[in-house]
Amino acid sequence: MSYQHGVQVWEVATGTRRWAGRGQPTRIRRVAWSPDGAHLASCGDDGSVCLWETSDGRLRARLEGHRGMVMCVAWSPSKLGVKSRTQAILLARDLRLLPDAHIAP
Numbered sequence: 735m736s737y738q739h740g741v742q743v744w745e746v747a748t749g750t751r752r753w754a755g756r757g758q759p760t761r762i763r764r765v766a767w768s769p770d771g772a773h774l775a776s777c778g779d780d781g782s783v784c785l786w787e788t789s790d791g792r793l794r795a796r797l798e799g800h801r802g803m804v805m806c807v808a809w810s811p812s813k814l815g816v817k818s819r820t821q822a823i824l825l826a827r828d829l830r831l832l833p834d835a836h837i838a839p
Contacts, residue, residue, distance in 0.1 A: 741765060741776045741786060753791030758784040766807045777804035 741755040741762055760780035767774055773794065774786040781800040784793060 741774065741784070741791075743774070743788065743791065755784070755786050755791045755793060757793035757796065758782060763803065763805050764807050766809055768809050775807045775809065777807040779803040783807055 740758065743752045743754075744750065745752055755776075758776055758778055758780075760778040760782070762776050762778045765774055765776045767788070772788055774788050775783055776786065777783045781798065781802055781804055783797040783804060785795040785797070786792065787794055
């Protein structure tokens with residue numbers, strides 16, 4: 735996680751950066767690894783949640799819908815839930831059902 739703009743994933747044992755995701759142009763508040771380790775979710779001040787491929791840092795999807803900054807992100811086995819700071823809203827999304835409009839190129 736980075737309080738700069740973007741997500742960075744580091745190899746702790748070697749101290750080397752594996753990848754840096756720049757597709758979320760906001761301050762990142764929290765990140766969460768998927769249960770299988772294949773994806774990383776990040777949330778930030780702009781009210782979006784981004785889903786990243788952990789192998790290469792490719793932005794898989796950008797989820798929008800909150801009216802304020804998103805302060806928390808968590809995974810369930812097949813869905814992603816986020817809770818915003820300005821509203822007590824939980825958005826659950828099944829990644830298999832994301833419309834094409836939300837899939838990053």
